[in-house]
Amino acid sequence: MTNSQLTLVQIDNYGPWTVTPEPRREMDLQTLQSRLFADLAQFVGSRDGYVFFTRFDNMVAITNGLDADDHRLLQESIGNRYPVTISLGTGIDASPVEALETATAGLQHAGSAQDGDRREVLSGGYLSGPERTSSDVQIAHFDVNDATGKYTDQLNEFDSFIQIEQGYATLMRYLREEYGALSFFVGGDNIISICPAMDAADYRDAIDHVEAEAGVELKVGVGIAADPHTAGMDAKHALETCRHEGTVVELSRPVDGVEVATD
Numbered sequence: 416m417t418n419s420q421l422t423l424v425q426i427d428n429y430g431p432w433t434v435t436p437e438p439r440r441e442m443d444l445q446t447l448q449s450r451l452f453a454d455l456a457q458f459v460g461s462r463d464g465y466v467f468f469t470r471f472d473n474m475v476a477i478t479n480g481l482d483a484d485d486h487r488l489l490q491e492s493i494g495n496r497y498p499v500t501i502s503l504g505t506g507i508d509a510s511p512v513e514a515l516e517t518a519t520a521g522l523q524h525a526g527s528a529q530d531g532d533r534r535e536v537l538s539g540g541y542l543s544g545p546e547r548t549s550s551d552v553q554i555a556h557f558d559v560n561d562a563t564g565k566y567t568d569q570l571n572e573f574d575s576f577i578q579i580e581q582g583y584a585t586l587m588r589y590l591r592e593e594y595g596a597l598s599f600f601v602g603g604d605n606i607i608s609i610c611p612a613m614d615a616a617d618y619r620d621a622i623d624h625v626e627a628e629a630g631v632e633l634k635v636g637v638g639i640a641a642d643p644h645t646a647g648m649d650a651k652h653a654l655e656t657c658r659h660e661g662t663v664v665e666l667s668r669p670v671d672g673v674e675v676a677t678d
C-alpha cells in the first residue's frame with residue numbers, strides 16, 4: 416500500500432535569531448539556509464529519503480526508511496555544526512498531506528516556532544516492522560515540455576521563471592486540493608510530487624488542468640517503490656520513456672490493480 420512517512424524540519428526560533436542583536440546580512444542568511452539544505456539533502460539522501468527546501472526555515476522530507484535514531488542523529492549533527500538547531504516532527508499516512516498534518520501538529524503542540532525555549536523537539540512515529548515492509552511511496556517527476564526551446568532560448572531568465580513558476584503554482588495547488596499530494600519545485604523546469612495512490616488518469620487530469628489554467632505543458636514519470644530514492648529513480652526512467660515515446664504519463668508499475676497506462 417502507498418504510505419508516506421513525512422518529516423517536517425523546522426529551524427528553532429529562527430526569526431528572532433535573524434535580527435539578534437541586529438538584522439543579519441541577507442547573503443549570510445542565504446548561505447546558512449542553502450548549506451543547511453545541502454547537509455539535510457546529503458543526510459536524508461544517503462538514507463534513500465528526499466528533502467525539499469520549501470521555505471528554507473521550514474523544510475519537508477519524505478523519510479520512509481529513516482527511524483528515530485536517524486532523526487536524533489540528524490538533530491545532533493546540525494546542532495553541533497550550526498548556530499541554529501532544528502526540530503523534527505514526523506507523520507505517517509496514505510495521504511501525504513495528512514502525514515504532514517500529523518508531523519506539523521507534533522511540533523505545534525510542543526510550542527511556537529519562535530519560542531526561545533522550544534528547541535530540538537523530536538515528535539511523531541516511524542514506520543517499522545510489517546508496516547514498513549508493506550509500505551510504498553509514490554513519487555511523480557513532472558517536467559515542462561521543451562522548456563529550453565519555449566522559454567530558456569527565447570525569453571530572459573526572469574520571464575522564463577514566471578512561466579515555470581505559474582505552471583508550478585497551478586500544479587501544486589491542484590494536486591494538493593484534489594489529491595492531497597505535495598509538490599515541490601526542484602530547479603530548472605522540474606517539479607517532484609509526493610503522491611497518494613494516484614493512477615494514470617489522475618495524472619492526465621492534473622496535466623490537462625495546468626495546461627488549461629496556466630498554458631504550461633507538462634509530462635510526468637511516476638515511480639512506486641519502498642523508498643523515495645528508488646521511486647524517484649523509477650520516476651526519472653519513466654520520464655525518459657515519455658520523451659522517447661512522446662507520451663504524457665508513464666507509471667513504473669501498476670497502482671492497486673490498475674493497468675500500466677500510457678497516453
Ligand SMILES: Nc1nc2c(ncn2[C@@H]2O[C@H](COP(=O)(O)OP(=O)(O)OP(=O)(O)O)[C@@H](O)[C@H]2O)c(=O)[nH]1
Nearest residue numbers: 558559560561562563564601602603604605651658
Ligand atoms: N532537479 C532536476 N533538474 C533537472 C533534471 N533534468 C533536467 N533538469 C533541469 O531542467 C532543465 C531543462 O531540461 P530538460 O527538461 O531536459 O529540457 P527541455 O527543454 O524541457 O526538454 P524536454 O524535457 O525533453 O521537453 C535543465 O536545464 C535542468 O536545469 C532532473 O532530473 N532534476
